[in-house]
Amino acid sequence: MIVFSGLPGIGKSTLSRSLLGYGKAVYLRVDSVEAALSNSGLRRVMVEGYAVAYALALDNLRLGHDVVVDCVNPVSETRTAWQEIARQAEANLINVEVSCSDLGEHRRRVEGRFSDAANYVGRWSPPSWEEVLSSCKTYQPWTIPTVQIDLARLTPELAAASLLAELDKLGYTLPNAPAP
Template identity: 55%
Template sequence: MLYVFSGLPGTGKSTLARQLARQLKAVYLRVDSVEAALLNAMNQSVTVEGYAAAYAVAADNLKLGFPVVVDCVNPIAVTREAWADTAAACAAPLVNIEVICSDLTEHQRRVELRHEDKLNHEGQWQPPTWAQVQDTADFYQKWQIPRTVLDTAQGSPQENFRALLSRLPDA
């Protein structure tokens, strides 16, 4: 099974994705980590390379029979279709999960208080600022394929995780 968590930075998708990966004993694949490693190794901008590497690593693990939980922004139809192609090529069911935070004040607070990522990646990569999140929101495309939407504006991370589990097949 391939679970792809999508959404803007600061919505809570990483928290939920990590919890699901732990519960399922699944491979956890965070595109930010892949992109950070590439950026720090190459000393130049990263565009599609992070997603391309993530598709390949996800496919390797799906072919071995492991569930895979992906954590990414996934803002455009092309990347969403590529995850669907990855799942199909491995004969794995795909579950798309879009995580949103409908309370802009809370969303901004979360983005501005993120410290964990700054400590986990040495080098050039830094988590996005609120202005960068807003820029991403401007080109975040409407979904055209089915997905589960979870709004994390209310409730604790554990409450949101329970709400997610109640909506997922085989979780």
């Protein structure tokens, strides 16, 4: 299981989806789960989106599927929960911490999401720049090892190549990935 974590709008979805082309994996995007819950009538989605994603990840890992998770994963409780899912499924867990060190570029990406209708699912929409800045206050530092990738200056292709090289160093090679 590979869990992509980081603030909204930095490029996690683009990067995590790029891995799907190199092998068969189940893709779980917590935003999609939260959108479905919101659109089903749940007034305020809190932990429920993550709880559904944990259950789906565990089911798929137990079936022998690789799982790619795309989420903010902002606090130690969510990070510990992914570790527990991997333990229960007897699966390897790779945490990929995605960042964008260029604040202007991060803002451009966040605001660019609003012009793309694909980012709206019923009542759900991506967070505004102000909401992203507010979420920085509660985003906890990592205390466990992660693969770190800064997307500030990387094209999606270079980011994917960099990530594949890091995964290869950890001994995790995707079946259809180019040789490093």
